[in-house]
Amino acid sequence: MAIDQATVRKIASLARIAISDAEAAAMEGELNGILGWVEQLGEVDVTGVEPMTAVIPNTLRLRDDVVDADPLTGGNRRDDVLANAPAPQHGFFGVPKVIE
Amino acid sequence: MTDYRIKGETGEWEVVIGLEVHAQITTNAKLFSGAATAFGAEPNTQVSLVDAAMPGMLPVPNRECIRQAVRTGMAIEAEINKWSRFDRKNYFYADLPQGYQISQLYHPLVGEGSLTIEADEKAGIPQAKRIGIERIHVEQDAGKLMHDQHPTMSYVDLNRSGVALMEIVSRPDMRSPAEAGAYVRKLRSILRYVGSCDGNMEEGSMRADVNVSVRKPGDEFGTRTETKNVNSVRFVMAVIEGEAKRQVELIESGGTVVQETRLYDPDRNETRSMRSKEDAHDYRYFPDPDLLPLILDDDFLAECRASLPELPDAKRARYLSEGISAYNADVLTAEVEAARWFDTLLEAGAKPVAAANWVTSELFGALNRLGRDISDSPVSPAQAAELLGLVADGTISGTIAKAVFEKMLETGDGAAAIVEREGLKQTSDTGAIEAEIAKVLAANADKVEQYKGGKEALFGFFVGQTMKAMQGKANPQVVNELLKKALG
Amino acid sequence: MTELTNLTVAEIRDGHRAGDFSAVEVAEAFNANVAGAKALNAFIVETPEHALAAAKQADADRAAGTLKPLSGVPIGMKDLFATNGVQTTAASHMLEGFVPRYESTVSQKLWDAGCGMLGKLNLDQFAMGSSNETSYFGNVISPWKRNDGGNAALAPGGSSGGSSSAIAARLCPAATGTDTGGSIRQPAAFTGISGIKPTYGRCSRWGIVAFASSLDQAGPMARDVRDCAIMLENMAGFDPKDATSLDMAVPNWEAALSSDLKGKTVGIPKEYRLDGIDPDIDAMWDAGIAMLKDAGAEVVEISLPHTKYALPAYYIIAPAEASSNLARYDGVRYGLRDLPQGAGLQDMYAATRAEGFGPEVKRRIMIGTYVLSAGFYDAYYTQAQKVRTLIARDFEQAFASCDVILAPTAPSAAFGLGEKMADPLAMYLNDVFAVPASLAGLPAMSVPAALNREGLPLGLQIIGKAFDEQGVLNAGLAIEERAGFTARAEKWW
């Protein structure tokens, strides 16, 4: 399934990466090269094979319902959360105005 | 049958409704982090590094969220999937810090179930109806955007980001706004019984995505629209009514309904297309590689089941079997607090039918007047049982009971104490009653004549007069008997 | 006295404990080497003060008799680990200037064990690359040169190329690495050092900038096998903050090191014999087989029939996960924000991400986005995860008849910077031997085994059963003892 430049632009838009026409043109070749190569997976007979869900046998652990038990995963650290924000505003993150 | 139909120029249309209800799971901490979930906190204070999607942060699920979703599934008699897993739903928005929502698409925790809405002739639901529930999955809530604080900026508050939600997806089984309203009310009731969601729609604990399509009765399903985040039963009904009408008009004027996301504006009571969310959504769902499959063991499931309370339908059936009227049973079971209060009253020894009548009329009336909830009723079930006991054993009449109840509300004193103090004990002393009857009959000789001449309706008059003379404290049954004898 | 910077982790630890030198002397010596090696560009941030502070503490602890397992050992930290108060960039423009207010679990464990930090090591941007040429902060240069008299700058491997280059150049005795599809083993092989990727889940991923969650594993890189064991003991361990973390005790790997392989069986995967491969690689592999036999092991041929499909499966799964993991870099909460005049939110995302990600990162995000998109998900992603199941099954079956597997780490020695950048596919092929173990989550290590005709190091890879790091380390030790690899890059920087 070769992809064209329109598809490249569509993927870039889905991924929210601005690309120029020149970049789209360059990527078309690269992506087709890679996709063409990975498509050899289609040869593999996977009848009755389940997709991998856990690489090492392990079950999902569940946490107790306790607030701020560990400061590393708890709240009440607004300063830390906002410390690297490009546009902090009165305790909020500022973003360009969104029209809904 | 009084089917809900929209009359168009080309005939009658049927509306088909499915609801996706997002219910916030009642927990202390968020679904994947230890930050608090309390409503109304300062912006971004209930945000962990995990919720802010800092680099390298990882989710670890909260057991209570899973437990409550499982219990909810059991309450709607749904299949519980012992093997489920979380998927990522990828899209970019400022209220979604990770760039994806952790949700469940391929293997939800809860499968097929259903609930029953009761018949409600007045509302246009001629008979009880089962509404299918396709699934319940667990997912993260998004943050909040504020648009009115700055001329060129929107503000992001992540306090809600990562709060646990159940998405409860119905089958497209509803056919009228009334059915949809009843469904949401019933669902809310069940969630509150289970304790998995507080059902507080004003605070956003419950909100519905309303899927509406129209068709000519018997035709295939039409194209549906989805109106997002509708946060009251009234609005859900309004959305359906308006959206169905809009679709019928659109189709009849030669247009076609497009599958789209719409937004409800309660101020103008209309929906509009949400163009901002419309652009070619391709969510690229895939299993969240930070989380392993969720496998539930039998002990966990057994605990979930054992911890379920008696649910509204079972409770209603029990009340009916105890002779309580259908109307009262509905009223008493709708809200979990009322049902719990009523059950405590029964446990304290009150007789079901009398207790149901008293609660639905006297108690609810008083609470209404006082503007209080049953959870902070000034009279406890034990106190009410005492009052009803005095009526049941003939100590006081129903009339006196009303007065005693008023005094109880005023003073907080017990019924027996009030009756004692105020000397309200009802008398069955035949001598005293006969004396008063004699006086009443003597003073109303003309009416006695008329009664004897066949005007039997006057009997009530004599009862009333005698009771009045006895200051309400005579046992009405004894009065009846003695009067009949005297008028013989 | 030997130069302090030539000492291994074990020698520093033991020498410091014995009072042969102070930790401050060690820290100062390494700080000086770091400061004098700008030409290698191995560090993005140097933190001599951190190393010194830990050293002073180590000296005080020795005086007080409260030494910790790694007191006095300064190390390098791959700049993929979040370090509290120290810029953490994943070698990207996106995170330039990002200073986390938290510490990754693995780095915290190392500090708790007494280590000091010499600096944040350069890497391929977001750990995507096999040559360290995708860093926003410039290429890392390998200290090695070919013996052809030319002066070509060579790749230190990737993505942990800052780590490999720094260790090979004696800028630090050990460093952290992360391995998603070979990023510890391949750079170790390219620079003549050792490195181990433990079983998936041994080391917490909490606080490590994620590339591909189901593959990412931290591990140590050092000069020898013993040091890898020591470091890994202090990096591994259960972490309740990582849902994929293994809830298992950390074995005492160092104490159990043994190069006696009597009773062990080594599997040689026939599918790893690639046509047209560098004969030096094959020769090294054969020599390795002889060494393990000499150590008492029995050698058998095994088959891993789906080997050929590991790399293409990897290049679907890893980019798919990455495309989602990297969605958080959006210019809202931290990192770069590019807000063109009049741009709305979605324009800001697109501009920020166009500016903040390098070409290889974009390429992988694009691939990942495409393979997950509507209509393609099953054909690509589901198929790849099924193939991954088959690859894991291959190993399972192979391990029925052997204890460890021996193979080359990489299909070639280090290549020159720029030689493979034009062709992403050629670059990807570098990880052909490394990726299968990653897909199966198995422990695997690279140990230096020989020099090729050009005088460049080559590495042998040992792949073990899940949880059997000990078996891997022991086989590695057997090779190390017999290969007698003592070559080191001559100082030119």
Ligand SMILES: [Mg+2]
């Ligand atoms: Mg919805």
Ligand SMILES: [Zn+2]
């Ligand atoms: Zn949802």
